[in-house]
Amino acid sequence: MFHATLADLPDTVIDGLAAGTLAPYLGPGLLALCEGATPPAEPAALAAVLTAKVSVPGKIKHRLTAAAQFIENFKHRKTLVNAMNEAYAVAAVPSALQRWLAALPAPLIVDAWYDDTLRAALAEARADWGEVQGLSQSEHFGTWVGWYDPQGAVSPDPIEARTVLYKPWGGHVPAGNYLVSDTDFVEVLTEIDIQTPIPALVQQRRAALGFVFLGCRFNDQLPRAFARQIMKRSAGPHYAVLPDEPTRMEARFLAEQGITRIAMPLAEAAAALMASQPALVV
Structure with a gap:
């Protein structure tokens, strides 16, 4: 399947993020935009x-x-x-892009890494959001996700917030939930094809959304598997800011999933987004 490669940030990405019809899907590469100390970013x-x-x-x-x-x-x-x-006790200062993302009217933000940076940006910006994290079956057998309010308190499933922050691999704050070991991922991947570990609210909201991948690489089976299943039955279109030439497996994944590659550095993409909607910068 053919997949497009763009050298500039399309208006459809800018407009879709600003309107809440495209959802940010964030990876560890976003930490490269933070100044000062950062936790492990790969x-x-x-x-x-x-x-x-x-x-x-x-x-x-x-x-x-x-x-x-x-x-x-x-x-x-x-x-x-x-x-x-x-x-992950090292708390990175949110970058300008993360603050911009936190101010979006996004129904859903996916953050597939363990740091607290996007959560901190949301906490600075607003109160109308909630968080759902993947849980290890080693510690929470039979329960796939945990819901938290902006203060980090455990909440009922689900939180009907304007924006839901979904951390499928868990996160440091508020409860030290981590999918990180072989067993953690095997347990989830055994069920993810039938969508059991993915929160019902996430499944409902993605049906009207496309995804914009920022700071993500797909050169390993795990990020590909999670992205594939989280994108399932979503409306599209999908984009990935990926400046480096894709590996063979990445190129195949982009083609299979119909993801348009934007071949520009993340910092340049961030600058273009924030210049397009400066009022969103907190």
Whole structure:
């Protein structure tokens, strides 16, 4: 299947985000736009942090999910969660783009990384939002997601907020929920084809939305699997800001999912978005 590549940010992306018909889908690359200290912003960096605290076999030292599984198996789940909490205790200052995104009328924002930065930007900007995070079956067997209000208090399922922040891999705040080990992901991927781990409200809202991927790479099976299932039955269109030449598997994924690649640096895309709607910058 053919998929388009654009060198500039289309008006349809700008207008769709501003109108709330396109939903931001954020990855760890967004942390590169933050000034000052930031927590680990890619799987390899996070694996290095975890294995600096707990010794793991060399052959899995650089593989995040395998290293996390070793720590969970041989040092207990609490040791893994504590190490993740320490890694993400570094609170990055939200970038201008994250503040811009937080002010959007988006029914849904997907944030597929563990940091608290977008949550902090939302908390600064407004009160009409709620959050839903993926839960590890090792700690919450039979319960796939947890809902939280803007103050971090546990809330009923679901929160009918104007904007729902969906963190499918969990997050540091408010409760240290993490999908990070092999077992965590196997449990979810076993059920995700039939959509069980994806909140019903997310499924309802995506039906009228397309997605704009910012700070995401698809050069690993996990981000592809989650994006594919979260996008399922969504209205489209879909776009991905991806300045680097896609790998063979990334190119195949973009084509299969009908995602238009925008081949421009994330910082340039951010500048174009904020220049188009400066009133949204908090």
